[in-house]
């Protein structure tokens with residue numbers, strides 16, 4: 001800068017003085033280490049439900065994240081973050097709306113109420129001109145939230161991609177699910193494989209097209225899921241790919257898949273994607289997961305893409321956390337996804 005100053009004073013006195021001062025003031029007054037995204041407005045929604053999961057406790061996730069100052073921390077990254085609070089459940093649905101296949105789902109009526117409420121709430125956030133940030137809660141929430149995002153963009157016939165970062169692909173159908181828990185099935189419904197009430201949350205035949213879906217960090221996959229991923233040719237980057245190619249190459253490929261012919265993508269981040277040594281506070285941990293830097297690099301590249309339509313952070317279970325390390329990494333990952341940078 002001082003060299004530039006010296007050089008420019010040789011040219012024009014005014015220009016030479018004004019330019020470095022303007023540059024200096026940018027350095028002094030800009031928000032530190034934040035990407036220039038601050039015009040994006042965000043809307044935060046809590047999904048305090050874990051009845052779609054095997055292990056309970058993630059319903060406390062949104063409360064604990066807020067108690068740790070999440071909103072104020074995010075407002076240091078982007079000025080406009082509005083907290084819409086937690087979703088409000090509607091009435092118990094008429095049993096007649098469910099298909100035979102859906103009837104095998106555990107807690108069917110209540111998970112449906114929660115997903116229907118989240119579907120409408122997510123669409124409302126988008127209608128307000130804000131990018132949704134959804135705090136889980138178990139991963140069954142994505143059936144509602146991604147249906148809501150898809151419905152919003154369906155009005156202009158725009159498609160929505162999905163980057164699903166998770167140890168598990170969550171693409172069982174009720175027929176292949178070993179547990180009957182909805183948190184292992186949302187993608188099968190979103191992709192239109194299971195007819196019934198959940199599919200009808202979407203205004204189109206299916207909320208998403210599998211050709212715009214990319215998995216990252218897979219390492220615990222059920223047999224039915226493995227067959228489906230192969231048959232449908234779904235883009236899936238397991239931990240092997242992260243190990244061999246590095247997170248940078250993997251995320252860039254995932255972004256390419258999720259943005260091909262779409263408006264952008266939803267990032268659905270399950271905390272069990274991270275290694276359990278890093279993030280123990282989650283219901284179905286599996287060893288061999290993402291490191292601190294791998295997970296942060298992913299968020300950095302997502303933020304740089306400027307194609308994020310909605311962000312969800314799921315399966316944070318405070319009851320299983322150890323010394324607050326999971327809540328800390330969860331908040332840190334959200335900050336990075338919103339544009340915080342190292343330099």
Ligand SMILES: [Mn+2]
Pocket residue numbers: 139166168170183270315
């Ligand atoms: Mn999951």
